[in-house]
Amino acid sequence: MSSNERMTKITLVGTKDIMKGTIEILHSLKIIHIIDFKEQDETFEIGKSLGEVSIFSELLLSIRSILSKFDIRPDKVKTIYIKREVSRELEKEVYETENTIKMYSEKIEKISSILKEIDRIKSIGEITEIGIEKKLISSIDTLLSSKSRLEKQRDKLREEMDSIIKEKSAYLLQYEDFLSSEIEKMEAPLRFTTTKNTFIVEGWIPENKFQELKNILKKKFGDRVNLDKIKYSDEEPVPVEFKHPTPVKPFELLLELFEYPKTREIDPTFAIFITFPLFYGIMLGDIGYGLVIFFASLFMKTKFKTEGWKMILGILEYSSLYTIAFGFIDGEFFGFDIFALLGIEEIFGFKMPILNRIVDFMPIMVLSISIGVLHVLLGLTFGFINVYRSHNLKEAILKKGAWIILIFSIIFIASSVYISNIFLYFGSGLLLISLILLVVGEGFIGLIEIFGIMSNILSYVRLMAIGLSSVGIAIVINSIVTDIVFPKGGIFVLLGYSILILGHIGNILLGILASFLHALRLHYVEFFTKFYEGGGIKYKPFGI
Amino acid sequence: MDLNVVSSEYWLGETNYSYLNTRVRAMESNLFRSDVYMKLLNMEVSQIARFLGEGNYKEEIESLSREYRGVELIEHSINKNLGKTYNKLIKMSGKKASKYAFAILTRWDIHNIISVLRGKYSKATAEEIERTLIPIGELPFSLIQSLVKIYGYEDVIKRLKKIEQFDFLDETKGIADIESELFKMYYKKILETFKKENKSLFIQFLRTEIDIINIKNIMRMRRYGFAIEEEEKNMVEGGLFLNIENLSSLLREPEKEFLKRIKKTPYGSIIEKHWQEKTLFYLEESLEKYLMECAKEQFIGDPFTIMPVLHYIISKKIEVENIRKISRGKASNLEIKIIEDSLVI
Amino acid sequence: MAELGVIVVVLSSVASVILTGLAAAWAEKHIGSAAIGAMTEKEELFSKGLVLTVIPETIVIFGLTVSLVLLFVVLPQLL
Numbered sequence: 001m002s003s004n005e006r007m008t009k010i011t012l013v014g015t016k017d018i019m020k021g022t023i024e025i026l027h028s029l030k031i032i033h034i035i036d037f038k039e040q041d042e043t044f045e046i047g048k049s050l051g052e053v054s055i056f057s058e059l060l061l062s063i064r065s066i067l068s069k070f071d072i073r074p075d076k077v078k079t080i081y082i083k084r085e086v087s088r089e090l091e092k093e094v095y096e097t098e099n100t101i102k103m104y105s106e107k108i109e110k111i112s113s114i115l116k117e118i119d120r121i122k123s124i125g126e127i128t129e130i131g132i133e134k135k136l137i138s139s140i141d142t143l144l145s146s147k148s149r150l151e152k153q154r155d156k157l158r159e160e161m162d163s164i165i166k167e168k169s170a171y172l173l174q175y176e177d178f179l180s181s182e183i184e185k186m187e188a189p190l191r192f193t194t195t196k197n198t199f200i201v202e203g204w205i206p207e208n209k210f211q212e213l214k215n216i217l218k219k220k221f222g223d224r225v226n227l228d229k230i231k232y233s234d235e236e237p238v239p240v241e242f243k244h245p246t247p248v249k250p251f252e253l254l255l256e257l258f259e260y261p262k263t264r265e266i267d268p269t270f271a272i273f274i275t276f277p278l279f280y281g282i283m284l285g286d287i288g289y290g291l292v293i294f295f296a297s298l299f300m301k302t303k304f305k306t307e308g309w310k311m312i313l314g315i316l317e318y319s320s321l322y323t324i325a326f327g328f329i330d331g332e333f334f335g336f337d338i339f340a341l342l343g344i345e346e347i348f349g350f351k352m353p354i355l356n357r358i359v360d361f362m363p364i365m366v367l368s369i370s371i372g373v374l375h376v377l378l379g380l381t382f383g384f385i386n387v388y389r390s391h392n393l394k395e396a397i398l399k400k401g402a403w404i405i406l407i408f409s410i411i412f413i414a415s416s417v418y419i420s421n422i423f424l425y426f427g428s429g430l431l432l433i434s435l436i437l438l439v440v441g442e443g444f445i446g447l448i449e450i451f452g453i454m455s456n457i458l459s460y461v462r463l464m465a466i467g468l469s470s471v472g473i474a475i476v477i478n479s480i481v482t483d484i485v486f487p488k489g490g491i492f493v494l495l496g497y498s499i500l501i502l503g504h505i506g507n508i509l510l511g512i513l514a515s516f517l518h519a520l521r522l523h524y525v526e527f528f529t530k531f532y533e534g535g536g537i538k539y540k541p542f543g544i
Numbered sequence: 545m546d547l548n549v550v551s552s553e554y555w556l557g558e559t560n561y562s563y564l565n566t567r568v569r570a571m572e573s574n575l576f577r578s579d580v581y582m583k584l585l586n587m588e589v590s591q592i593a594r595f596l597g598e599g600n601y602k603e604e605i606e607s608l609s610r611e612y613r614g615v616e617l618i619e620h621s622i623n624k625n626l627g628k629t630y631n632k633l634i635k636m637s638g639k640k641a642s643k644y645a646f647a648i649l650t651r652w653d654i655h656n657i658i659s660v661l662r663g664k665y666s667k668a669t670a671e672e673i674e675r676t677l678i679p680i681g682e683l684p685f686s687l688i689q690s691l692v693k694i695y696g697y698e699d700v701i702k703r704l705k706k707i708e709q710f711d712f713l714d715e716t717k718g719i720a721d722i723e724s725e726l727f728k729m730y731y732k733k734i735l736e737t738f739k740k741e742n743k744s745l746f747i748q749f750l751r752t753e754i755d756i757i758n759i760k761n762i763m764r765m766r767r768y769g770f771a772i773e774e775e776e777k778n779m780v781e782g783g784l785f786l787n788i789e790n791l792s793s794l795l796r797e798p799e800k801e802f803l804k805r806i807k808k809t810p811y812g813s814i815i816e817k818h819w820q821e822k823t824l825f826y827l828e829e830s831l832e833k834y835l836m837e838c839a840k841e842q843f844i845g846d847p848f849t850i851m852p853v854l855h856y857i858i859s860k861k862i863e864v865e866n867i868r869k870i871s872r873g874k875a876s877n878l879e880i881k882i883i884e885d886s887l888v889i
Numbered sequence: 890m891a892e893l894g895v896i897v898v899v900l901s902s903v904a905s906v907i908l909t910g911l912a913a914a915w916a917e918k919h920i921g922s923a924a925i926g927a928m929t930e931k932e933e934l935f936s937k938g939l940v941l942t943v944i945p946e947t948i949v950i951f952g953l954t955v956s957l958v959l960l961f962v963v964l965p966q967l968l
Contacts, residue, residue: 038579046582049591057594061609061617064597068606102610183594190583257936361957458951465950468957517943524940562919567926574930 004267005206005241007033007539009232012201012217014225019199020050022225023188025216026201027181030543032213033204033239036191047189047199056179056186059091062098063176072169090175097168104161111154118147181543188542204239204539234390238263239539248273250314258524259534264389266382268532272523275375276315279519281322282368283466284511285357286474288334290323292508316512319519329354330467334504335474357464357471364464372460372526373407376453379530380404386531398441400530403453406434456526462518470511477503559638565847567636568856571629574600575863578889584870585880589614592871593621601625618871619675622864627679629860633853641850644746646682647734648857653681654726656688657704664697665719683707721777727757728780735782745842746854751784752838756831758783759811762795763824766802770795785809810834829886836862836888862888894967902956902964909952916945 010032014022026032037046066072122144193200205213214227232238240260242252251273261267284290297313297320304313331339331353339345339352346352355364380403388396412427438446477500485496576584584592596618597605604621612620630652634645656677663673673692679685694700701715701722712729713722731754738747761778775795779788786794786809794802803819806812814834818827836858843855866887873883924938 036579037582040582046586048586049588054588054590057588057590058613060594061590061597061605061613065606065609069610187591190586257940362962365954459947461954462947462950465953468953514943517940518946520940521943525944560922563922563926565926566923567930570927570930570934 004261005243005539006208007204007238007241007263008207008210009202009204009230009236009238010210010227011230012203012225012227013198014221015198016194018221018224019047019189019192021220022199022201022217023050023185025220027185027188027543029209029213029216030541031205031209032201032542033539034188034191034542035202035204037193037202043195044193044200045195047192047194049189050186053183053186055091056183059094060176060179060183062094063172063179066098066101066165067169067172067176070165070169072165072173074173094172094175097164097172100164101161104157104164108154108157108161111150111157115147115150115154118144118150184543203542206241234262234264235535237535237537240536241539242267242269244269247318250311250318251276253308253311253315254520254523256538258528258532260536260538262533262535265386265533266531268382268528271378271382271527273318275527276519276523277319277322279371279463279522280319280515281324281326282371282463283515283518284319284323284470285326285330285467286332286334286471286511287324287327287338288332288504289508289511290320290325290327293320293323293512316516319515330357330471332357332471332474335471335478335507357467358475361464361468364467365461368460368463369457371463372457373411375460375522375527376457376530377404377407379527380407383531386533398437402434402437402441402446403530405430405437406450406453407457409434456529459526460522462522466514466518470507470514473507473510474504477507559640559850561848564637565852568633568852572852572856572859575859576866581866581870581884581887581889584867585884587874589618589871589874592867592874593617596621596867604628615871615875616675619868622867623675623678626860626864627685630680630857633857637850637853641853643737644850644854646737647746647750649680649682650730650733652678653683653688654730656681656683657691657710658723658726660688660691660700661697661719661722663692664694664700724778724780731780731782745851748784749835749839749842749854751782753835754780755783755786755809755811756835758786758791759806759815760824760828760831762791763815763827765795767824785811833886833888840888895964898959898964898967902959905952905955905959906949909949913945913947913949913952916948917942920945 012022040046121140189199191201193202210227210229217225217227240263242249242255244252248269251269254272254276255261255267255269281290284293293316297316301310301313304310327333331337333341337353337356344352357364380400384396384400384404387399409427409430412423412430416423416427435447438449442449481496481500481503485492485499584595587595590613593605593609593614597609601621604624605617608620608624609617630648634641634649637645659676660673662668663676670692674689677685677688677692681688691700691703694703697719698715701713704710705713705715709729710726712725717725731750734750735747738744738750741747757780758778765775765778775792779791781788783791794805797805803812803816806815811831811834814830815827818824818830821827839858840855840862843851843858866889869886870883873886921942924934924942928934928938
């Protein structure tokens with residue numbers, strides 16, 4: 001099930017004269033995740049930036065200050081960039097733009113302060129009686145009367161400046177982008193190890209790209225460069241690049257929020273893809289709410305296009321389908337008992353609704369706990385495989401197998417009440433075995449942990465409880481409106497509808513958040529703790 | 545303009561430790577790590593400015609790069625950022641921190657005043673003086689800025705005398721005297737405020753600081769000679785390991801005895817290391833470094849106290865000073881190794 | 890005697906919801922303010938903070954379950 005890209009750790013050693021060329025190649029291939037150089041000593045030291053990085057930095061500082069002052073962002077500028085190579089001419093243009101803008105702002109500032117003074121003089125009121133010379137008064141008058149002219153002048157200047165900025169902004173953005181990536185290349189040696197004559201790059205690349213990179217480098221530089229795979233320890237953080245089919249993709253987000261998996265670990269994304277929307281659906285379980293969330297997330301997908309939003313909305317979309325499905329089972333439509341209202345009692349011989357969440361809370365509670373048992377067992381099984389892979393069978397049985405046996409023994413003992421006494425003896429035997437294994441594996445502390453696992457399983461009661469509170473609020477809203485507000489008639493009908501709409505919007509928002517967080521929590525706290533260690537890092541190829 | 549001192553207590557809310565300390569921790573994790581300094585050391589000045597502008601100093605670099613370039617840009621940006629950070633910290637720390645806030649803010653007042661006075665004394669231009677000012681303190685910063693605009697050294701002091709705290713100043717005295725008087729006033733006041741908490745880490749830190757000031761003075765006086773009244777003028781009371789009597793006898797010990805006695809304090813090894821050097825510059829730098837490292841180690845503290853905040857304050861100051869050292873060193877073409885040794889990492 | 894039992898059961902179920910609610914609220918207050926503190930400085934901690942904030946809700950969920958069991962399972966047996 002490990003569908004992720006296999007990474008391999010490499011070192012690239014070359015002579016210093018080909019450093020620039022190598023960086024160009026690595027930058028254009030966009031496959032290597034560079035490990036930054038950490039500690040220097042006498043022989044190995046950090047590399048030095050290449051080329052005119054100082055001039056480029058100056059330019060970037062100028063551009064960025066203009067961009068930030070006038071709030072120019074890529075999404076605001078519609079014009080297409082004109083690709084141009086960097087040259088002295090462009091450099092001049094940046095500084096010219098900077099100076100023009102500076103000149104304009106200074107002029108505008110001056111006019112503004114004169115205008116302020118004019119306003120202040122005006123606020124003094126009549127000045128003829130205070131005994132100033134007539135000539136002076138008349139010149140003050142001309143100054144005052146020039147106010148509108150000055151204002152016009154200022155607005156004109158502002159317009160001119162704005163048009164200059166508008167004209168230049170696409171170009172500035174493009175230039176910023178270009179310089180940033182140039183600087184990334186120039187500063188790459190700051191991430192390398194260098195000796196007197198050579199440079200060394202450490203990093204990760206996808207295993208299937210290794211040969212390709214090697215061939216390219218060999219063709220270009222021959223013997224002056226050497227690319228090797230090197231061993232790495234289990235503790236080292238390995239970059240992870242997920243490779244899941246499209247429907248599962250959004251659920252990668254839930255792992256990203258937690259921690260990236262280690263290489264040898266089972267990647268639980270697929271399991272989450274199945275259980276997360278299931279839990280969500282059980283908790284929210286309402287046809288109306290499900291529909292609202294489904295269409296809302298479809299709509300929002302057209303508005304929010306960043307990677308993170310796409311994933312969240314994708315998760316919500318899947319979850320809302322489950323919500324609708326469980327809405328049919330619970331017979332809820334915005335909190336109303338839909339089958340009772342429609343007069344449907346039976347579908348395909350099933351009494352409708354199959355489970356009424358208010359009345360049948362006991363069966364739902366039992367169902368929730370059973371789901372909990374299964375989920376925890378799944379987690380322990382994953383854990384068993386993980387430990388088996390990283391250590392050995394004995395360790396796996398002691399660490400994870402014991403718990404699996406323990407849970408089975410409890411299932412047998414509990415079911416003996418309904419089935420037969422043999423189950424009781426069999427269960428007790430299993431219990432004893434598991435307890436012995438626990439003590440051998442983890443000492444007497446292991447016995448205390450039993451409470452931990454019990455509370456883990458009981459924690460799944462929230463599948464019932466969160467749903468109950470959500471449907472409870474919905475019913476309260478409905479009954480306030482239908483039993484109290486509507487019967488009063490007249491204007492109250494309008495009020496009733498607004499209470500319904502606002503109340504359900506609030507309850508939906510609450511439901512989205514609560515169901516999401518609690519489903520997430522069941523995965524992070526109850527499920528992941530059984531097997532997941534994490535410790536991978538995000539794959540950030542050089543050049544992107 | 546209003547000459548009254550802003551009392552920090554008015555605008556502080558209740559202290560919420562869980563909020564405060566997680567936030568401060570998050571801020572602390574944003575500080576530069578040692579590998580970043582290694583990169584900075586290998587960059588040119590404009591590169592450093594750009595690099596800072598891509599991280600925590602973005603706002604300051606972007607707004608100030610219209611006016612300044614190079615080292616000027618970096619210095620102004622880090623000063624502004626430091627001021628902003630401290631004000632933010634004090635505001636979010638709430639009432640429990642007001643005493644500490646007072647101590648820290650007053651410290652910056654003194655820093656700023658001394659910067660102005662030194663500048664005026666050496667007839668520096670207003671721009672040069674402004675570069676050294678940090679926009680933070682109990683006094684309104686506009687007051688400090690107005691001091692820069694006042695013409696001469698004496699006039700600045702006359703102006704300061706109108707403020708209650710500083711009425712003891714005397715414009716006929718030299719800059720060195722005024723400086724030591726300001727510091728003495730500061731430490732006296734702070735130790736008084738914290739009289740009941742003699743054992744607290746913060747006070748121990750302050751008293752270590754006093755020790756270090758005193759040791760610096762002793763070393764200077766031992767090397768360059770001194771007048772009797774100078775001795776009394778320069779010593780600050782309240783040191784952690786060395787009180788006034790100790791100091792005055794230390795001052796008169798012959799070399800061997802001095803070293804033997806000073807080795808009983810934690811400062812001994814530092815002094816011994818630099819004993820043979822011609823200038824005191826490196827010794828003083830090492831002592832400063834020791835103080836910073838001390839604070840960095842000690843203030844980690846309990847999450848339900850104000851200690852993590854103090855730790856951050858020190859760490860942030862260290863970061864800013866490191867950047868300053870790097871950028872100045874780079875601008876004056878110092879060797880990387882020399883700059884690196886002066887950093888606190 | 891049956892009446893006393895009923896009173897005790899009803900009061901217990903009330904208490905279990907109220908007390909666990911207060912406990913969860915108290916815990917969430919602290920976690921929440923810590924989470925907000927962390928995420929003002931590091932936005933990427935938003936999701937972690939949010940999940941951590943709902944952790945103590947388990948308390949009130951158990952409280953609610955206990956209260957429901959008392960009302961709908963234990964109480965009918967007394968009546």
